Amino acid sequence: MKDVFLKKLIYVASYIFFALFMEFITFNVMGLGVFAEYYWFDLMFVALIAMFIFIIPSFVAEAIIIMTLLALQATLSFVNQAMNNDSMLHVVFTFSDIFSTSAVAGVFSNDYVSWPFLIALIMMLLGELFLLLFLRRIRVKAIVKFRVLAFFVIFFMSCEMILGSFYGIACAKLYSPSKEDSTYFFKDDKKLYEDMEYAFKVKAFKRFGTFAFYYRNFIKFINFKSNEEVTNLLSSVEDDLSDGDFSSVAGRNYTSYTGAYSGNNLIMIMMESAEWYGIDEELTPTLYALKNQGITNDNYISKNKTNQSEAISILGSFPTDCNLQEKLKTDVEEKNISYPFSLPSVFKRDGYRTSYMHDNVGKFYNRASTHKALGFDSLYFYEDMLASGINNHKTTNDFYDFESDYEALKTMKSQFVDVNKPFMSFFTTMCMHGNYNDLVDFATKKVGRWDYSTATEDERRAFKNDDDTNDFFCDYYDKITIEHFKNLFPKLTDVYSEDSSDWWTCYLRYKQYQAAYMDLDRGINELLTYLEENNVLDKTTIVLFADHDGYYHNQNYYLRGYELNQFYMNDLYCVPFIMYDGSLSLNVASTDYGNYDDGTHIGGYDALNHSGQTTSKIDYNKNEYIYKDENGCLKLNRWSSPYDIVPTLLDLFGYSFNKNLYQGESVFANYTDAERAVFYSMESGIITDKIFMSSEGIIYYYDKENNQAYCFDSDRGMNVFTVGGEMLADTDEIYIKLIGTDGSDNGLISLFNKQTENFTRKKSWLEQIYNYKYFNFNGVKDNKGNVVYPFADINKNIFKIV
Template sequence: MKGKLKQSYLLALFILSLISMELVFRFASDRIFDGTGLFILLIFSITAGSFLYLLSSFSKSKSFNRFLSIALLGSTAFMFSSQLIYFKIFRTYYSLYSARNAGQVAEFWRDALTTSVKNGIWILLFFLPALLLAVFGKRVINFKKISWSNRTVIICCMVIVHAAGLLAVYGNGRDQLSAYDLYFKNRSPIYSVKKLGVVTTMRLDLQRLATGWSPVLETSPEYLRPSPDMAEDKAVEQHAPVYNMMDIDFDKLISKERNTRIRDMHNYFKSVLPTPKNNYTGKYKGYNLIFITAEAFSPYAVDKDVTPTLYKMVNEGFRFTNFYNPIWGVSTSDGEYVACTGLIPKEGVWSFYKSGDNRLPFVMGNQLKKLGYKTNAYHNHSYSYYKRHISHPNMGYDYKAVGKGLDMKKTWPESDLEMIEKTVPEYVNNQPFHAYYMTVSGHMQYSFNGNFIAWKNRKYVQALPYSQAGKAYIATQVELDRALKRLNEMLEEAGVANNTLIALSADHYPYGLENKVIDELAGHHVERNFELYKSPFILYTKGMQPVMIDKPASSLDIIPTLSNLLGLEFDSRLLMGRDILSDAEPLVLFNNKSFITDKGRYNSVTGTFTPSKGVRVEKDYVRRISAIVDSKFYYAARILELDYYRDVVPE
């Protein structure tokens, strides 16, 4: 009897260890303790702990079972610790897909080491069960192999408890970001950890990676606005609008398509309302284009005295006062993907890398290359980081970065100014040209020790009334400012400044800063669901008259906006964003499926809609827009998975 009791201690240790790790993790990360989420976490921890116990009790060797038990608890502790460190650095959680490419993340080992030291107490608590088992396990626990009868009883109990957990998931409602939505329909690690726990989130991630899972769409067709019949419009209206759309016979495609998933996509895109051409259509036709995704650029980096070129370009071009750069699951790479493709990234994978074999007819490189433009892309960090050596040539670029084609001084981070000075001569005298840049000077960590760019520019920020982290961040953005100043000078020297359009947006907000530092830079408390992602979008050419744009917009809208301005042939129905300068209804959507329109903003976390001043909306407005948002997420993932453009867009 005493032996059986000692044997049950190991089962209790596994279960209690997982529960304690989940609670410690929650306290160390977001400190949100939702009652239903805690209950679901508790239930699934019991089944997961029981499973680990079964794994550790198969061998006849007590020594092996003891070793395996310690290894399982240690591995679980490592998973929790690594997720916590990743969250502290990147403000999200890594997927198993990203973990397969951990070699690239290892380039941030200094940041990881610093963060680990800061969070050493939490990490110690994660490893405490494994340490206790290693030190005291022999005295307290019997590591004998358990009988098949006991094993059967445990498995039956696991099934019953797991079923109870599923009932709790079903009983939690089916709204966006509910436990049901996250368990069965969609992937959002930030909210899945809150509602389901770390272990269940990772288990679902493993299942989905193994099965090639895709988000599930449950949208009533009546909530998706159908496209009007263009022929009928022309017959009725004297001044019918002309739309940015291509000659795609969806009816013919539908009649011939046997693949039900692709046929469903044909039906969907046939129903999407295209954006009309407008007074800005072709305004910059034939212009050169320089398109920049700037690392961690934000409104806090724009100052008349400290960063005068950024200030000038933000305020003397198209001035977008309501522009957003939502953050996505793979931070920089997904931010690039959105800006360059006009598509929403698929959660759980590296969408840009996955698109490397796909046809991408609407990216700037491919659109302009076929018109005879010289198309170059540059990155002042590792050539293959995030596998850009696969994604960027597929966008039609002659791609160069550190390690292949671009020699830079070995610093961390590298200099945006140096990159501009070395690369502009390669194309500036070959018109028309298009250059794409992904910068790196604005990268964290934000300190004057370990960040070369911050140290290099510290003299420009010492008088600012900010903390050291705030000053260091601004110092990194000074390098971007100096790079843009030199870029404009070189364009002027080559005589092409007046016919070169410059577009610049951030990849994401500066998540390397603590919230209190962001509040400090903003001068007020920054609201976290919407305002945190507000950012400038530079769209500028020398000598233009400034244009104020108050319409809500986001990085998802860049590609359709540039395509319209440059007078390119594209199909606005096949992109997830909208031409900002058209009269199309605005829609800014976020990774958690919150949204902003001209009528108000919906916070999916709280489930509340705040109408714009003086605006009243119909009863089903939020439900209708949420259905459109769901559809955009779903079909953007399908475009990536099925290489849909290859089937539908004419060569």
């Protein structure tokens, strides 16, 4: 028995060593420190797993379990390192990401991988495997007797009780500050461990380590509740809705523009990876005209995955405690309506035909199985475009074989919008999505600075026929000159010298990105012309917005002249938002894309001159946040985010709604800074126009006047540092601006604390609407089909007033 006991101890010790060593390497590579700050959580969970391994009778079974557990840990470490890069901005894997694994894998890039780290993980696994194989050669006589098994079981249970006691004590000892602390929300480790708030997942990972983080994340993921608990949660939702203010009531409109677009058709276009620098008077005349003759917001902030931004702009919120795709899919299968508060559902009840279109396959993000539940009557995907005779450029073999947005709109326009009845239509574009390596990859095969626009006819033909090339971009490349690139991005030389290969790579990647922008511009012109020809443009509102910045290859940093460690610059996430009302005049210049090498005409579009009013229904004299710039263009001088899109459109189209039903506000509403919702990014952290808070919990503030960035880490007391590490005195002007004066809570960080708390408080109960389908028209049922909560009437919370 002594030999068995000793060999088991060696097995267990090897697991403990490699598990903790892997944790050490992971934290260092991810830049999170040496070990988790509450490192004893790691020690307790590893010890508990080790005790479980110890009582297994078979050495072979022990070895298999050890290798399986270490392989799983190595996989999580590899994935977390890949997600914790400058492009993805410090995120880690959670169990809720499981359902989007295939979609994420489709856009995965080798740029995210640390190859030395991957090799180190493999070496650790091989080291443990060789050790176990060596130990297998050491023969001991197995003693499988009742008293031996009893000893092991008693030993395990005793250790488990001891570790359980330590775990309870450790949880009780987690730091939880007084609410009198103006930054208590960011310092509360007890709440962080209990809630595992999605925006702070890297902070939670850094605090508690791999084992405690994934234990708590899994508990939250399975989210088991009894019928009584579900009933109580939904009753609290009803109470919160009952306490909510309505946007408009008799005698008082929500804003100066309530109902301004009432009766209009609505087209929403979410532009993939759109950046303001892609909209140009010569290259994208249609978007340029919409920008200058509509209303724009230069302070629109967005940074989420495409499906998340899309859902937020349709639902007005987004759940992180459950998998929305699976719940939507179930709703469709069960023919239930659980999301009557979505924008298309509201319009649909008012007699509109609602449609959704995306030029990717319907199975991507399961849209073909989910979007009916969001309130869309008709769905159109790449398969439908093929059936409708789209000019398909090539067979779609993988994610990066994009379809032309222009061809999609040209082919599907009559299905996408129904000009014979009111319509609400939503289009998620595709071809501006990265990567942007078509030209770069081909250029690596050539000598010197190869460019499609200056290549020989044979090279251009070879490039266009290359299987890895999106050939329709070639229609636009010749109009995108290097002079234009230099003039547009003069700060790029702050990062790369103009004669470097990196500078040239940035040019070629931008060229593909801009070509995709031009393709979308051409498609939007096709759609506008169709609306004009059918006499419905004058009663159509068009809203264009980006899902996120153009982050592929970190070009959002380089083209702005930023270093990769300057992720806290808020303007990195300021992306296009444009709103145009068809009652206004619209004048779009004609464009011609020239000829192909064989002399045939590529095409272009004629000038569009839509006659209408010269004064917008959004009268800038009625709202302090609207102004005209020096060119006479209407601008919104207020920061906003995707959470504000649904409330803004409901207000403009004349609906009164319970303000507790949506996370944001109308951008035209009056509210105090403390009432303003933060932008909660599932990719980056929490952002406002002044503050950037990383998912590690560090708050950054950039002062434009002195071109200096500052940071506040709640773990380091009430201290403010420059990003370079210099601590500010409490009399410093910036310190007072951020922290406030002695005994006050009037600093920006205190305000940010209140804004974030308000956001997460509303988010916590909005989650229950999704988790338990509060608006399910058959009532909320248990697993036996019994109704445990009645149907909640949406008409009490949203109704037409204008």
